[in-house]
Amino acid sequence: MIMNVPHKLRVMNKSLVLNIVREHGRISRAQIASKTNLTRASVSQIVNDLLEDNVIYEAGTENSALGRKGIGLEFNRSYGYTLGVDLGGTKISLGLFDFNGDIMEKETFPTYEVDNSNEFIHLLGNSLLKFMRKxxxxxxxxxxIGIASPGIIDYKNGIVVEGSPNLPEWDSLNLSKEIEKIFDVPTFVENDVRSAxxxxFWKGKCQGVKSAVLLSLGTGVGSALxxxxxxxxxxxNGAxxxxxxxxxxxxxxQDWGKEGCLESLISGSGLPKQYDKRRQMEQSKSNTSPSDGNKDPKSNHEQVTAKQIFQxxxxxxxxxxxxVDxxxxxxxxxxxNLIVTVxxxxxxxxxxLSRSADVFLEKVKEKVNRHxxxxxxxxxEVSNLFDDAALSGIAILSLNSLLPDINFMQDIKIR
Known part of the structure; x- marks a missing residue:
C-alpha cells in the first residue's frame, strides 16, 4: 500500500527547497535534489508548485555534475515589496525593499510638525503613497509595511505603549491598526533601536554572531539585546x-522624569544642557561674558550641539x-554593566554621537578592557549602517513575520 506523504512534511519540504533556491542563487532541479536528499520526482513537484506561486522562476541553464545542462531556478526578488519606515523626532526615513529584504530606494525628510497623532498618521500615509507611486x-x-518607532512597543499587537515626547500623542497608540486602515496590508511596529x-544582524556589524548589544547614542540613549x-x-517590552x-x-x-539619568549625561540632548549649565556657572564666577576670542562657536543665547562639544x-x-571625559x-x-549582565x-x-567616535572610542576601549x-x-565597534540599520531591520522583521518559512537569518529568532 502507498501511503500519502503527510501534509506537514510536504510544507516543510517546500520551505526547504524555497530556501535553497533563495540562498544559492541560480540552481538546477538536480542540484536541489542532491542538496536535500529528496527524490527528483518530489523536487520536480515542489518546484512546479513554487513556479506556479511565482516565488521562483526559470532562468537559463545550469551545468550539472554529469555535464548535462538543466534549467536554472532563481528566487523571485520582484515577487513583492515591503515598505520600511524609521520615525525620528527630527526626521523620517522611508525605504523600499524587495522580496529578498534588500533596499532598493530610500528617502528622508523632516518630521511633520503637527500637534496630534491623527494628523501625523494621515501625513505619513500620504508620504508612503507618494513614495510607492514615485x-x-x-x-x-x-x-x-514595517515601522520603527521610538518608545516602548508592544510588537505582537503593533501598539506604541509609551512613545517619544518628540512625536505627538504617541502613547497607547495602535499604530499598526491605523496604518492598515489606509493600506490594507499587514503592518508591523517595533522599537527603533531593536529594529536597528x-x-x-542582517547587513551590518553583527553578522555571524549570536549575542550582541546595540547601544544607541543619539538624541536619547537606548540599547537593544x-x-x-x-x-x-x-x-x-522595555528591555x-x-x-x-x-x-x-x-x-x-533626583527626579529624572522621562529623560532618565544616563540620558541626561551622555545623550545628544543632555550634553548641550550640561555644557550650558557649566558655562553659566563659569560666567557667574567671573561675572563676565564670553570674549570674542572664545572658542565656543555659539552666542551666549544659542545652545551648542553635542557634535560641537566633541569638536x-x-x-x-x-x-x-x-x-567629554x-x-x-x-x-x-x-x-x-551590560557586559557582566548579558x-x-x-x-x-x-x-x-557615535559619528564622533574618533574623539572617544580608543579611550573607551582602553578603560573597558582594563576592567x-x-x-x-x-x-x-561603531556601526557602518547608522540610520539605514533601523530601516533594514524593520523590513526584514516584517518579511520574517509575514513569511516565517523563509530563513532570512539562520539561527536568529527575531519574532
Missing part, C-alpha cells in the same frame, strides 16, 4: 532602556574637555 510599486505588489539591531540568538524584549541607568546613591533622590574638546576648550567614564560604566560577543555603537575578564571579552 517608484512604481503597484498596490497588489505591496506585501507589508536586527538590521545590524540579542542573546543566544534571541531578541530580548522583556515582560513589558534595553539603559537611558534610565543610575550610578550612585545621590541619583536616587571643542579636540581643540582644548576646558568645559568641553571636562564633559565624563561622557567617556559614564559610557564605560554602561558598557561594563555577556555579549559584540557591542556596536550607533546614533549621532574586563577573559570570559567577558567583547568586540566594541
Amino acid at each position: 517608484h512604481k510599486v503597484a498596490d497588489e505588489k505591496l506585501l507589508a 539591531l536586527i538590521g545590524e 540579542l542573546i543566544d540568538g534571541h531578541i530580548i524584549r522583556g515582560a513589558g 534595553g532602556e539603559v537611558g534610565y541607568f543610575l550610578f550612585n546613591r545621590e541619583q536616587l533622590n 571643542m574638546a579636540k581643540e582644548g576648550e576646558p568645559i568641553a574637555e571636562e564633559l 565624563e561622557f567617556i567614564d559614564y559610557l564605560c560604566l554602561t558598557i561594563l 555577556n555579549p560577543e559584540k557591542i556596536v555603537l550607533t546614533g549621532g 574586563t575578564f577573559t570570559q567577558h571579552a567583547v568586540d566594541l
